[in-house]
Amino acid sequence: MLDERVLIEAKRQLAFSQYSITDIAEQLGFNEATNMTKFFKRHTDVSPKDFRQLCRMGLRQS
Known part of the structure; x- marks a missing residue:
């Protein structure tokens, strides 16, 4: 469960920061x-x- 939370935060940071x-x-x-x-x-x-x-490619295509 802790790994899942860390993974979600890593994805969020990578995608949006x-x-x-x-x-x-x-x-x-x-x-x-x-x-x-x-x-x-x-x-x-x-x-x-x-x-x-x-993620950045996906955001540009939207």
Whole structure:
């Protein structure tokens, strides 16, 4: 349940903020951005960077 909450917040930050992935990782309590990247990819099958790009592409098309 905690992982789910962290994942939701990571997705929200990636989609709607200008914070760097490193800053988001720090805000969510990860020691290293690479740890967040591994966590995010394990749960979504995409990297945080790719997720952000996909969200931005989707927002532009709307």
